[in-house]
Amino acid sequence: MESLALDQTVREQFATETTYLNTASTGVLPRAAADAVRDAVAEFCAGRPYLREGFGAVQEARETFARLVGVGTERVAAGASVAVYAGLLATSLPPGAEVVVADNDFSSLVNPFAMRSDLKLRSVPLTEVADAVRPGTDLVAVSAVQSADGRIADLAAIRDAARTHGARTLIDASQATGWLPLRADDYDFLVTVGYKWLMTPRGAAFLVTPEDHSSVTPVFAGWVAGEEPYDSCYGTVAQLAHSARRFDESPALLAYNAARHSLALIERLGPERIGAHNTALADRFRAGLAALGHEPIAAPGSAIVAVPGLGHRAERLGDADVILSNRAGNLRAAFHLYNTEADVDRALSVLAN
Incomplete structure (x- = not known):
């Protein structure tokens, strides 16, 4: 299969001027998405706010995301952040409920549960999450891929353990959707944000709910959560949406106007193909690091590579227009569809000097 990096139609979608290896922080916006934002801003400036078109973009992005993760559109809510949706689920748990999380998982997923002082929050090593589920556990909340080091959770074992003990699962896919x-x-x-591997602007996020979402109270429901939004603008909402749209936040329309184009590109190429490309580059980087005497954290199959103790090198790399990040003391690189083998070699060359 031809590498995505050699696909001219993919290269033409991006205008990066750096060696950008930091998608785990923020993805690069495709040209089509950037053009959509510019056009929408121009319309706003001209006194023609595109509200109805903007809400159409939200629905289009919702539909594409639903196809990417294999569910019906009616099960997808559109919002802005993981923290808000984690908070939504935290408020729906009864006092005394037990929540199992992974040690040092991303705070937007963990902290909303910690804010409920009447919950039992148990934090265990990532490799022990499945074994930590027990009778009486109400919810397991874990990131599919760890932000700090790229380790992939054993999602199948976590799912099976939760089902065995009657617990529910909340998976934060922010570092996974788009390539895994x-x-x-x-x-x-x-739940996932869009501004990383889905390459949307900040302000787009999605929550997938069960078909029966009656156990979750839409505590922040506003007019957009109504079955007929434009008939739900004043007073209490007479009828909440019958679908997961009852959990929608009032959307950042510019973000979603771009998101529909970014998601369309992901869908066209396919997460499987993108993932194979990303992980091949990550493996090339790992091999190069080993040749330089550096040992990354073991994260087989991940598009994220983290090297302990080298986080301080991120600034020097940045000075050379090689963009990585410093996370928990790790030098973290993240490879996506716009990256090439030349990007890997450039980063290794700067590290070697």
Whole structure:
């Protein structure tokens, strides 16, 4: 199969001027998405706000995301952040409920549960999450891929353990959707931001709910959560949406106007193909690091590579227009569809000097 990096139609979608290896922080916006934002801003400036078109973009992005994770559109809510949706689920748990999380997982997923002082929050090593589920566990909340080091959770074992003990699962796929194929049906809830591997602007996020979402109270429901939004603008909402749209936040329309184009590109190429490309580059980087005497954290199959103790090198790399990040003291590189083997070699060359 021809590498994505050699696909001219893919290269033409991006205008990067650096060696950008930092998608785990923020993805690069495709040209089509950037053009859509510019056009929408121009319309706003001209006194023609595109509200109805903007809400159409939200729905288009929702539909594409639903196809990417293999569920019906009616199960997908559109919002802005993982923290808000984790908070939504935290407020729906009864006092005394036990929540199992992974040590040092991303705070947007973990902290909303910690804010409920009447919950039992148990934090265990990532490799022990499945074994930590027990009778009486209400929810397991874990990232599919760890932000700090790229380790991939054993999602199948976590799913099976949760089902065995009657617990529900919340998977944060923010570091996975777009390159790691996921079936949202395997879990009770799946949440992700769009501004990383889905390459949207900040302000787009999705929550996948079960078909029966009656156990979750839409505590922040506003007019957009109504079955008929434009008839739900004043007073209490007479009828909440029958679908997961009842959990929608009032959307950042510019972000979603871009998101529909970014998601369309991901869908056209396919997470499987993108993932194979990304992980091949990550493996090339790992091999190069080994040749330089550096040992990354073991994260087989991940598009993220993290090297302990080298986080301080991120600034020097940045000075050379090689963009990585410093996370928990790790030098973290993240490879996506716009990256090439030349990008890997450039980063290794700067590290070697």
